[in-house]
Amino acid sequence: MVLGVVGGGWWREACAAMHRECVDLPIASHPGGNPHCADVAERLRHGEAIAALLEERRVERLLDISGSGLAFRRRGDGSPDLQLLHESARVLLCSHFIDPLVTAFQGLDWSVVWQSLQSAAWVKAVWDRVHALELQRFGVPQVLQLRMAAPDRAYDRTPLDPARQRPVISFVGTQNSGYFRSTAPLSAPQLFAGALAQAVRGDLGDMTFYDIYHDLYGLGEPVAAGDDLQARIRKTATYFQAKMFFHAALCLRNRDRFVIFLKRHLGNLFQLVGNGWDAAYGFSADPPLPTYEAYLQHFRDSAVNLNLVNGNAESGLNMRHFEITAAGGFLLCYQQPEVGECFEIGRECAVFRDERDLLEKIRYYLAHGEERAAIAHAGQQRTLGEHLYSHRLGTLLGALEPRPLPVAFSARNWREDFAELVPEPDIILDCGANVGQMAEAYRQFYPRAAIYSFEPVGSAFEKLREKCAALGVTPVRKAVGDRDGKAWINLTAGAESNSLLEFLPGNPCERWHRVVGREEIEICTLDRWCKDNGVDPRRVSIIKMDLQGAELKALYGARELLSCVKLLLVEVSFVPLYKDCPLFEEVDRFIAECGFRRRAVYASDQPHNWGDALYYKPD
Numbered sequence: 001m002v003l004g005v006v007g008g009g010w011w012r013e014a015c016a017a018m019h020r021e022c023v024d025l026p027i028a029s030h031p032g033g034n035p036h037c038a039d040v041a042e043r044l045r046h047g048e049a050i051a052a053l054l055e056e057r058r059v060e061r062l063l064d065i066s067g068s069g070l071a072f073r074r075r076g077d078g079s080p081d082l083q084l085l086h087e088s089a090r091v092l093l094c095s096h097f098i099d100p101l102v103t104a105f106q107g108l109d110w111s112v113v114w115q116s117l118q119s120a121a122w123v124k125a126v127w128d129r130v131h132a133l134e135l136q137r138f139g140v141p142q143v144l145q146l147r148m149a150a151p152d153r154a155y156d157r158t159p160l161d162p163a164r165q166r167p168v169i170s171f172v173g174t175q176n177s178g179y180f181r182s183t184a185p186l187s188a189p190q191l192f193a194g195a196l197a198q199a200v201r202g203d204l205g206d207m208t209f210y211d212i213y214h215d216l217y218g219l220g221e222p223v224a225a226g227d228d229l230q231a232r233i234r235k236t237a238t239y240f241q242a243k244m245f246f247h248a249a250l251c252l253r254n255r256d257r258f259v260i261f262l263k264r265h266l267g268n269l270f271q272l273v274g275n276g277w278d279a280a281y282g283f284s285a286d287p288p289l290p291t292y293e294a295y296l297q298h299f300r301d302s303a304v305n306l307n308l309v310n311g312n313a314e315s316g317l318n319m320r321h322f323e324i325t326a327a328g329g330f331l332l333c334y335q336q337p338e339v340g341e342c343f344e345i346g347r348e349c350a351v352f353r354d355e356r357d358l359l360e361k362i363r364y365y366l367a368h369g370e371e372r373a374a375i376a377h378a379g380q381q382r383t384l385g386e387h388l389y390s391h392r393l394g395t396l397l398g399a400l401e402p403r404p405l406p407v408a409f410s411a412r413n414w415r416e417d418f419a420e421l422v423p424e425p426d427i428i429l430d431c432g433a434n435v436g437q438m439a440e441a442y443r444q445f446y447p448r449a450a451i452y453s454f455e456p457v458g459s460a461f462e463k464l465r466e467k468c469a470a471l472g473v474t475p476v477r478k479a480v481g482d483r484d485g486k487a488w489i490n491l492t493a494g495a496e497s498n499s500l501l502e503f504l505p506g507n508p509c510e511r512w513h514r515v516v517g518r519e520e521i522e523i524c525t526l527d528r529w530c531k532d533n534g535v536d537p538r539r540v541s542i543i544k545m546d547l548q549g550a551e552l553k554a555l556y557g558a559r560e561l562l563s564c565v566k567l568l569l570v571e572v573s574f575v576p577l578y579k580d581c582p583l584f585e586e587v588d589r590f591i592a593e594c595g596f597r598r599r600a601v602y603a604s605d606q607p608h609n610w611g612d613a614l615y616y617k618p619d
Contacts, residue, residue: 001020001021001060001061001397002021002022002023002057002058002059002060002061003015003020003021003022003023003059003060003061003062003063004022004023004025004054004057004059004061004062004063004069004091005022005023005024005025005063005064006025006026006027006062006063006064006065006068006069007025007026007027007035007064007065007068007069008024009065010065010149010151010152010389011063011064011065011096011389011393012024013151013152013153013389013390014151014152014388014389014390014392014393015393016152017152017388017390018390018393018394020393022063023053023057023059025050025053025062025069026046026049026050027046027068028042028043028045028046028068028071029042029045029046030042030107034106035066035068036066036103036104036105036106036107037106037107038068038107038108039107039108040072040082040107040108040112042107043070043071043072043108044071044072044073044074044082046071047071047072047073047085048073048074050071050085051073051085051088051089054085054089054091055089059089059091060091060092061091061092061094061397061400062086062091062092062093062094063094063096063393064093064094064095064096065095065096065098066095066096066097066098066099066104067095067097067101067104067105068095069086069093069095070084070085070093070095070105070116070122071084071085071086072084072085073085073088084116084119084121084122086119086121086122087119087121091121092121092122092123092400093119093121093122093123094122094123094125094396094400095122095123095124095125096125096127096146096392096396097124097125097126097127097131098127098148098319099312100128100131100240100247100312101117101124101126101131101135102240103312110233110236110237111233114229114232114233114236114237115229117140118140118141119141119142120141120142121142122142123142123144123396123399123400124140124142124143124144125144125145125146125396126143126144126145126146127145127146127147127148127313127316127317127318128145128312128313128314128315128316129145129315129316129338130208130209130210130313130314130315130316131313131314131316132144132145133208133210134208134209134210137210137222137223138223138232138236139223139225139232144399145316146392146395146396147316147317147338147342147387147392148316148317148318148319148321148322148392149319149322149383149387149388149389149391149392150319150322150323150325150326150383150384150387150388150389151323151326151388151389152388152389152390155296155326155327155328155380155384156296156300156327156328157328157380157384158328159328159373159377160300160328160329160330160372160373160376160377161373162303162369162370162372162373163369165300165301165302165303165369166301166302166303167269167303167366168269168270168271168302168303168304169262169266169269169270169271169302169303169304169306169332169362169366170270170271170272170273170298170299170302170304170305170306171258171259171262171270171271171272171273171274171305171306171307171308172273172274172289172295172298172305172320173255173273173274173307173308173310173320174274174275174276175256175259175274175275175276175277175279175280175281176251176276176310176311177247177248177251177252177256177280177310177311190244190245191245193209193213193219193242193243193245193246194209194242194243194244194245194246194247194248194249195245195249196212196217196219197209197212197213197246197249198246198249198250198253200212200216208314209243209246209314213239213242213243219242220235220238220239220242221235222235223235223236246311247311247312248311249311250310250311250312250313250314251310251311252311254308254309254310254311254334254336255308255309255310255311256280256281257355258306258308258334258355258358259272259277259281259283259308260281260283261355261358262306262358263281263283265359266362271286271302272284272285272286273285273286273287273288273289273298274286274288275287275288295323295327296323296326296327297327299323299324299327299328299329300327300328300329302329302330303330303365303366303369303372304330304332304362304365304366304372305324305329305330305331305332306332306333307320307321307324307331307332307333307334308333308334309333309334309336313336315336315337315338316336316338317336317338317339317342321333321339321342321343321349322383322387322388324379325343325348325349325376325379325380325382325383325387326380326383326384326387326388327380328376328377328380329376330350330365330372330373330375330376330379331343331349331350331375331376331379332349332350332351332352332358332361332362332365333349333350333351333352334351334352334353335351335352335353339351340493340516341493341511341514342382342386342387342514343379343382344378344382344516346375347375347378348375348378348379348381348382349375349379350365350375385505386505386506386510391505391506394506395506395508395510398506398508399508405574405607405608406574406584406585407584407601407611407613408601409601409602409603409607409611410600410601410602412600413602414569414600414602414612414614415445417599417600417614418445418542418567419445421566421567421599421616422541422542422566422567424446424448424449425446425449425541425542425566425567426449426450426539426540426541427449427450427451427452427535427539427540427541427542428442428446428449428450428451428452428540428541428542428543428544429452429454429526429540429542429543429544430442430451430452430453430454430473430544431454431480431526431543431544431545431546431547431554432454432455432480432544432545432546432547432548432571433453433454433455433460433464433475434455434460434464434495434496434546435455435460435463435464435467436453436463436464436467436468436471436473438544438546439451439453439464439467439468439471439473440467440471442473442544443471443472443473449541450474451471451472451473451474452473452474452476452535453468453473453474453475453476454476454478454479454480455475455476455477456477456478456479456489456519456521456522456523457489457491457495457498457519457521458477458519459495460495460498461475461477476529477521477522478521478522478523478524478529479500479521479522479523479524479547479550480523480524480525480526480529480545480547480554480557480558481500481523481524481525481550481553481554481557482525482553482554482556482557483523483525483557484523484524484525484528485522485523486520486521486522486523487500487520487521487522487523488500488518488519488520488521489518489519489520489521490502490503490515490517490518491515491516491517491518491519492512492513492514492515492516493511493512493513493514493516494509494511494512494513496512497509497512497513497548498548499513499547499548499549499550499578500523500547500548500549500550500553501548501549501550501578501579501580501581502515502578502579502580503515503578503579504576504577504578504579504581507575507576507577507578508575508577508606508608508609509577509606509609513577513578524557525554525557525558526543526554526557526558526561527557527558527559527560527561528557530560530561537560537561537563537564537565538564540561540564540565541565541566541567542565542566542567542568542569543558543561543565543567543568543569544568544569544570545568545569545570545571546571546612547571548571548577548578549573549577549578549580549581549582551570551571551572551582551587552582552586552587552590555570555587555590555591555594559594562594562595562596563594563595565617566616566617567614567615567616567617568591568596568614568615568616569612569613569614569615570587570591570612570613570615571610571611571612571613572584572587572588572601572610572611572612572613573609573610574608574609574610574611575608575609577609577610584613587613588613591615595617596615596616596617597615597616597617597618598613598614598615599614599615599616600613600614601613601614602614
């Protein structure tokens with residue numbers, strides 16, 4: 001597959017790191033040099049200029065930053081209407097937006113932008129999860145979250161020597177909200193929605209601007225399925241205009257307040273690098289560094305690198321999180337909601353919650369150089385192993401190139417098949433019970449069955465035990481596998497994803513599978529457990545296994561039991577989700593060798609990744 005890279009940037013290096021063939025394509029020009037300001041005429045000239053090149057080089061995917069690859073062509077039928085370049089060339093356009101999508105097209109009328117966004121051949125990869133959900137709720141197709149990352153390049157991996165670092169707290173970034181300058185003209189309507197949203201979030205911190213604007217206060221009408229084009233354009237334009245001051249207030253909340261605070265409390269110990277601070281607050285600041293290499297060295301030389309996201313994100317991490325850690329610098333950042341999904345807090349970076357906590361963390365880490373260096377080293381390993389743009393490119397291309405599924409999903413549900421195959425089960429073994437979700441369903445469906453629910457993780461087991469007491473289910477604090485004894489289980493960001501298998505970087509469920517800790521647990525084979533607990537294998541009617549990739553090992557430890565059981569419900573993976581995770585074909589083959597027939601495969605909420613397969617023993 002040949003990838004067309006518009007304007008170069010980090011995608012070119014990512015392609016090289018992945019050994020992907022790419023073609024450099026020019027960016028739409030603008031007299032001011034800002035591609036965000038390219039208008040229709042410029043994007044038309046750009047489209048006509050590169051159309052032949054796309055065909056000549058057989059480009060199949062276009063990659064750009066912030067929509068710079070959006071271009072137009074004239075229709076060949078003499079119509080005055082324009083067509084999207086990527087659609088006319090039959091090429092999928094993939095744009096990674098590093099700012100809110102609405103600010104990426106300052107040279108285009110919103111009606112043009114909105115109509116272009118309806119293209120199903122245009123993937124809008126947005127770094128901020130809340131913004132991605134917002135666009136999806138407006139009905140924009142092909143929106144997904146793709147986090148920022150660090151560029152692919154050679155980084156200095158030498159461990160830091162705290163004695164050679166400058167004992168300063170550094171922040172590198174611009175002041176980019178004109179709302180707080182003395183010359184900014186403001187009106188009450190411009191301020192109201194944003195100020196109200198910030199006030200609400202003071203008490204309800206998990207509320208998004210969209211939730212507050214549409215659902216809580218009804219300040220505007222949400223886009224409805226029956227709306228015509230003009231109504232959709234009007235509603236979305238009104239919404240994003242109302243949100244502008246909210247972005248400015250976010251910038252004040254997430255960034256400016258801490259700069260102001262540190263300037264007044266730390267003086268020269270706080271080094272500020274970037275433009276705009278003098279105009280906004282009268283602060284002197286060092287000018288931007290001359291080269292990217294100088295920035296990377298700056299992050300290594302500074303004892304504490306403060307990172308503060310500006311107002312263009314409600315939840316996500318900006319590129320600086322990954323640049324500082326990739327360089328090997330020590331990162332101290334504000335507690336954004338998504339930090340813990342990318343780094344292990346306290347081991348790979350440090351976070352603070354407010355001004356008091358910020359000062360305490362600064363004093364602590366300045367006084368503990370070795371700990372600071374260890375965190376910086378671990379953060380660098382995490383970023384270079386998982387958060388480079390080549391990793392993001394792999395994720396993006398994987399999402400765009402789903403593998404054909406080896407099965408067809410059933411139109412029925414498990415309850416219908418269970419009722420037909422085993423209407424009155426005797427014993428049910430619920431393996432991988434988590435907090436009892438399926439145990440509750442089984443009890444409702446089978447009020448007289450004996451149910452044993454296996455869950456090894458302490459925090460989940462406590463919740464399971466409470467639920468089991470109410471349901472008349474027996475909880476068992478063990479994992480099931482191919483041996484008896486003790487084992488370590490990986491605790492993951494998504495509690496339902498805890499697994500005996502190791503984390504696999506770049507897997508499609510990485511957000512939930514990232515390891516945040518470990519716990520020593522008891523593990524047993526089902527054959528041994530039945531013997532030790534006086535359970536006759538002939539009475540076991542149903543085994544359910546949801547073991548996050550460890551199902552095949554658990555089946556190996558239940559060979560005697562499998563000769564008797566009537567139904568098996570097993571979670572199966574269609575793509576590698578954990579290291580050494582067996583895929584559907586291998587699990588399916590083993591179960592067939594044990595004398596079972598496959599009855600159905602039920603779709604999950606991620607059907608291209610995993611599902612639940614039902615097997616039965618024929619009479």
